[in-house]
Amino acid sequence: MSDDAVSPEEVRHVADLARVDLDDDEVDRFTEQFADILEYFETLDEVPEVDRETDLTNVMRPDEERPSLESEAALGNAPETEDGYFKGPNVS
Amino acid sequence: MTAQTAQQGDLVTVIGLEVHVQLETDTKIFCGCSTEPSDEPNDNVCPVCLGLPGALPVLNEGAVEAAVKIGKAIDADIPEETRFHRKNYYYPDLPKNFQITQYDEPICQDGTLEIAVEGERRTVAIERAHLEEDPGSLQHVGGGGGIDSAEYTLVDYNRAGTPLMEIVTAPDFRSPSEVRAFLAELEEVLEYLGVFDAERDGSLRIDANLSIIPEAEIDGDDTDEIGMDALEAANRTEVKNISSHKGAEKALAYEETRQKNAIQRGRAVEQETRHWDESRGITVSMRSKEEEKDYRYFEEADLPPLRVSGWKDEIAIPELPAARRERFQAEYGLSEEAASKLTSTKQVADFYEDVAGEFDPDLAATWVADNLLGELNYRDIEITEIEGRLEEIKRLVELVADDEITAKNARETVLRSMLDDGRMPDEVVKEDGLGKTGEDEVEQAVVEAIDENPDAVGDYENGDDGAINFLVGQVMQKTGGSADPGDVNQLLRRELEG
Numbered sequence: 001m002s003d004d005a006v007s008p009e010e011v012r013h014v015a016d017l018a019r020v021d022l023d024d025d026e027v028d029r030f031t032e033q034f035a036d037i038l039e040y041f042e043t044l045d046e047v048p049e050v051d052r053e054t055d056l057t058n059v060m061r062p063d064e065e066r067p068s069l070e071s072e073a074a075l076g077n078a079p080e081t082e083d084g085y086f087k088g089p090n091v092s
Numbered sequence: 093m094t095a096q097t098a099q100q101g102d103l104v105t106v107i108g109l110e111v112h113v114q115l116e117t118d119t120k121i122f123c124g125c126s127t128e129p130s131d132e133p134n135d136n137v138c139p140v141c142l143g144l145p146g147a148l149p150v151l152n153e154g155a156v157e158a159a160v161k162i163g164k165a166i167d168a169d170i171p172e173e174t175r176f177h178r179k180n181y182y183y184p185d186l187p188k189n190f191q192i193t194q195y196d197e198p199i200c201q202d203g204t205l206e207i208a209v210e211g212e213r214r215t216v217a218i219e220r221a222h223l224e225e226d227p228g229s230l231q232h233v234g235g236g237g238g239i240d241s242a243e244y245t246l247v248d249y250n251r252a253g254t255p256l257m258e259i260v261t262a263p264d265f266r267s268p269s270e271v272r273a274f275l276a277e278l279e280e281v282l283e284y285l286g287v288f289d290a291e292r293d294g295s296l297r298i299d300a301n302l303s304i305i306p307e308a309e310i311d312g313d314d315t316d317e318i319g320m321d322a323l324e325a326a327n328r329t330e331v332k333n334i335s336s337h338k339g340a341e342k343a344l345a346y347e348e349t350r351q352k353n354a355i356q357r358g359r360a361v362e363q364e365t366r367h368w369d370e371s372r373g374i375t376v377s378m379r380s381k382e383e384e385k386d387y388r389y390f391e392e393a394d395l396p397p398l399r400v401s402g403w404k405d406e407i408a409i410p411e412l413p414a415a416r417r418e419r420f421q422a423e424y425g426l427s428e429e430a431a432s433k434l435t436s437t438k439q440v441a442d443f444y445e446d447v448a449g450e451f452d453p454d455l456a457a458t459w460v461a462d463n464l465l466g467e468l469n470y471r472d473i474e475i476t477e478i479e480g481r482l483e484e485i486k487r488l489v490e491l492v493a494d495d496e497i498t499a500k501n502a503r504e505t506v507l508r509s510m511l512d513d514g515r516m517p518d519e520v521v522k523e524d525g526l527g528k529t530g531e532d533e534v535e536q537a538v539v540e541a542i543d544e545n546p547d548a549v550g551d552y553e554n555g556d557d558g559a560i561n562f563l564v565g566q567v568m569q570k571t572g573g574s575a576d577p578g579d580v581n582q583l584l585r586r587e588l589e590g
């Protein structure tokens with residue numbers, strides 16, 4: 001693993017963009033993990049190049065309504081809801 | 093005088109726009125959910141527009157057609173191949189943590205739109221226009237409702253995935269009033285194309301870049317050519333949250349003054365994003381975490397590329413407002429002002445042509461542009477709201493054209509009663525006795541009055557000239573007061589003595 005793959009500053013910046021608070025220990029831990037994850041991508045270099053089977057273009061559907069989800073199903077996975085809304089923490 | 097003071101004295105405002113317009117499709121851009129506004133939150137949502145794992149977007153053909161129409165209307169290039177990209181950022185209005193948009197291969201490039209500002213023609217360059225999806229809507233709840241002080245956030249994804257076209261202009265505007273003229277013209281064109289509804293809430297959203305540069309940086313008379321170095325050197329602000337052409341003029345006039353004041357006091361203008369607060373009438377500084385590179389644009393592999401340049405020949409667009417204005421002047425001999433009024437919306441222009449095809453074009457212009465639009469405007473009604481009654485309005489014009497009713501009665505009584513009480517033109521004319529009485533009818537009434545009043549006739553024949561007045565009164569009553577009393581008097585005398 002190369003040391004300069006990811007810097008702690010980059011981790012802080014990414015966390016900031018994702019609106020995640022990290023303490024110093026976590027920054028260190030994620031710096032290492034980010035570098036590991038990026039290293040896995042190098043494995044992809046070993047995959048032989050293959051051509052796409054067909055050159056798809058213009059895949060479209062007509063402008064026709066399809067049934068939407070029932071509200072219960074739509075909100076079913078949400079940890080918190082209120083009056084049919086997804087509920088989350090304050091964001092700025 | 094030094095160069096510097098000269099420069100400070102002659103400052104020029106430079107504005108460029110990013111206009112987001114909602115395309116009028118039945119369904120969202122990448123899924124079959126309805127785009128109709130719903131009273132219930134999260135009512136028109138599905139795995140695609142909620143960004144659930146494994147859901148795949150499929151492009152709405154209707155949105156692409158609308159984009160091609162816009163491309164044709166602004167005379168843009170539609171490249172052989174165009175594609176979609178992911179714009180990555182984290183915010184709860186974006187369920188996938190990225191927005192599907194078009195980055196470096198937009199569907200429309202290098203267009204123009206001609207506008208008239210204070211009687212002068214200007215061509216505004218449109219650098220690009222691309223398709224993208226709208227995010228959802230957030231409500232910041234508690235703590236006074238401010239974004240920073242709120243206690244929590246409620247999220248509704250009904251809007252998420254609504255098709256938008258982002259139209260990006262060159263920095264071609266020199267004043268807020270030019271911006272307003274452009275936006276009004278753009279709205280008109282989009283409505284003519286049938287791809288946009290200005291009445292729909294949130295259908296138009298504008299971000300504007302404004303900077304102030306020394307006039308010396310503008311080359312001669314050609315105000316389109318600005319030294320790009322000067323533009324780069326001047327700090328600009330991006331004003332967001334503008335939602336109408338009137339709002340744009342106000343927001344930018346405020347921002348122009350704010351920047352000029354800063355420069356005149358020798359302070360630097362910060363390069364920043366500012367939020368237009370419509371209710372307070374000011375722009376306020378807004379924090380922005382992301383820089384361009386933070387969006388990490390990359391190709392959207394779930395959507396194959398589009399090859400639709402050929403659609404430009406296949407899809408027809410109607411005659412656009414500018415062309416129609418010119419034709420109305422040439423074909424119907426209208427003034428520029430009348431032609432402008434009559435082409436303000438496609439419905440008005442269509443109705444005018446319908447009326448002018450059957451009656452005198454000048455009479456039609458007076459009726460549609462002045463009388464009808466005037467009365468509608470006074471009542472705050474759009475012509476689209478009375479579409480089913482336009483035949484009745486036409487009938488009213490016919491009554492005037494055939495001289496069956498006076499123009500004054502038609503305008504002041506019949507038209508108003510039609511609009512206010514929902515009455516039919518012939519009904520108002522008949523019931524309110526507004527018809528101009530024909531000669532035959534007066535003569536008929538004279539004969540009747542003589543037959544029915546032998547006493548008065550006898551008095552007249554015995555030399556009581558005053559009796560004629562009684563008979564005139566009878567005729568007037570029979571004709572609903574619409575006959576001329578002098579004529580009636582003469583007719584009676586002729587009849588009694590003949």
Ligand SMILES: [Zn+2]
Nearest residue numbers: 123125138141
């Ligand atoms: Zn959906």
